[in-house]
Amino acid sequence: MKLLVINGPNLNMLGIREPDIYGKESYAALERYLHETADKLGVELEIFKSNHEGELVDKIQWAYGRMDGIVINPAAYTHTSVAILDALKAVALPAVEVHLSQVDQREPFRQISYAGMACQTCFAGLGFAGYGKAMEYLADHIPSADLPQ
Ligand code: DQA
Secondary structure, eight states: OOEEEOTTGGGTTTTTHHHHHSOOOOOOHHHHHHHHHHHHHHHHEEEEEOOHHHHHHHHHHTTTOSSSSSEOOGGGGGGGGGGHHHHHHHHOOOEEEESSSOOOSSSSGGGGGGGGGGSEEEEEEEETTTHHHEEEEEHHHHHHGGHHH
């Protein structure tokens, strides 16, 4: 099983950026956590990070026919991007939304998630562990019949 993890804008600033909200650990630490989790689950992992909406759309399209599922933290684009929603709908891959912070207890503008409308579930407020839960969820929910032989 091949999973693509996509991270949106400003997540490269983890550790520096608002540590009270996003934690003190760096983006490199998140990548290490993702690789360790993938190894434990026995899944192949591709990680993509961009500050640019169009690059996120391009990567979602790239996943079509190559990946079995997508874990996505679109960061601020969660709350604005119909383009990312449409890309997720276009490829129709099983997708799970992740947020490090508890977005539903933050500002009103964070209460809408466009990307979430194309995702099977969401893990928010669990820090790095939310990504682990999302990867586990996909590993458990993608039927093996749908995987390339
Ligand atoms: C975030 C929450 C978003 O509202 C915010 O814009 C981010 C990070 C999170 O992981 O908690 O950049 O997606």
